[in-house]
Amino acid sequence: MHLVLERRTEQSRTIALVSPLIAIGLTLVTMSILVAILGTNPISALGVYFIDPLTDGYSLQEIAVKATPLVMIAIGLSLCYLANAWNIGAEGQFLIGAVAGSWLAVKTHGTDAGPWVLPAMLLLGAAGGALYSLIPAICKVRFAASEILTSLMLVYVADLVLDYLVRGPWRDPAGFNFPTTAAFDPVATVPVLIEAGRLHLGAVIALVVVAAGMVLLGKTIKGFEIRVVGAAPRAARFGGFNSNQLVLLTFAISGALAGLAGIIEVAGPVGNLRPGISPGYGFTAIIVAFLGRLNPVGILIAGLFLALTFIGGEQAQIAMKIPLDVTKVFQGILLFYVLACDSLILYRFRLIFASPKVSRGAA
């Protein structure tokens, strides 16, 4: 008996819509088994993970807060992946964006700077992320160096840059030697949407990014070029599309969005620059992009779902002593299932019970 893949002549739309759901279902089954092995009742664990956060207002806000960076980064990454450019260093671009924007917050700290500070910080954050992402993009276009490896290496570098700044020149002199900058001034802080709540303006910006992604991919020629270059590189060449330029463009956009997400995170929920500002948003966003099938609306839904796993994971750790690493395992397994189910869209699986030798002879 063996498995045979047959290429579908027409891609199935139903399966394209259902496949992420199948993947989530399979992941839940797998995780239930894992949680049971760890000695916890899987039903109650799933309840704490996926139902409890949806039942109180604070957690709902927190999901939106966590989904904000995930969605923004994933929209940018989806453009890269559609164009077959493998930016996996969004985590680093997120950190550098946070650093670039924080520079202004640190410089204007304690001065009577006006309300222009925050918009300028957001611009700086986006610019910082974009420039940082252009390093691997230029290395790829100009020198044919693998963007996968260079962008990933830059994550470690970004981490060290941030670490240096908050322990060195930017450390808050009144901060009891903790490696953080001073708390950002009110003019350098992203405003919250609800009085005394956690939901902040970043969520609105994330929605705007989703809408912009839909327009770019659905309504513009650039969006069309991005999709063609990835799906049919030969056709793109005949069409005269400049694939190098598209690599630079998609990298720059995704870097800018990751950087923007970074500065929004530190100027919003975190409140100052410090190590550990990201629980791996840049990597989780890769999963969000694929779970959302590289589609802006899909990414929005997927971002909310993965944000739920972060919150659920924290609550499960507090309530049931389930280690936080279970969330990472969950996310990894989810990506596996998503990719496997995506294969269903391209291929029809068929189990053959006869000897493979026979069919090969016939062909």
Added chain:
Amino acid sequence: MGLLEAISLAVLAASTPLLIAATGELVAERAGVLNLGVEGMMIVGAACGFGGAWLTGSTMIGALCGIAAGTLLSLIFAMMTLGLAVNQVATGLALTILGVGLSGLIGARFVGERIATAPHLHIPGLTDIPLVGRILFGEDAFVYFSLALVVGVWWFLYRTRAGLVLRAVGDNHASAHALGHPVLRIRLFAVMFGGACAGLAGAYLPLAYTPFFIPGMTAGRGWIALALVVFASWRPVRLVIGAYLFGAVTILQLHAQGWGVGIPSQFMSALPYLATIIVLVLISRARTGGSTTPAALGTVFVPDR
């Protein structure tokens, strides 16, 4: 022990995991499979390797646990990319994300524990030769094994028929398939070999490099190993040069921090990563003519029946 000798020993120790992991990945890539999950397989290898050694007190069993863990993870990768024809880049990333989580889960109870480091060879007389004695005759078994591994892989790839077939599969899977070679089966073995090596390389860290387990202790070594394969132009012998060069950069920056050079430690720590980028750029640029990249690297193969 002189400073030079100490540095040389440290360089060898820092290079060995890179060399082992990169050798395994080289074989997989020569068969046309790009497995970006090296980091994930290494970190799980580290957790399982430490666990095995801590529970049994045997370095050997620890190493075998690491190998088994790496191989198991590589089987998941093989099932996805070979069985279901999933994109190799994305699957490799998934493997690394999963590996980081799994290692935290497995290793949680080992954090803070210590084990005895792997014993070093000692040949009376030879090991005591000043300067070179300890470097040549006083290493742990992993160091010698890693060099034997490279020689073995070189011999296999260039001196055996099976190695020739493996390279053919990596260069043109359609032709190899037409000639009747079982492309997917050969790739499966190559991927498993890569996984075993990555697991062993990960296990080396807590077994021989530092005698304890820390979450995330591979610190990007799996990615550097991937870069080394490119640096070596997919040739095993060049891998040795590359691995020792990178080991040297790692150790020298550590020593430079110790000497109190007036550069912030974070910038020194960033050196291995920056060096990787620079090397990738230089090597990739130099290789515009006569490429040695396996032609089918990273492409999906679905046999037409």
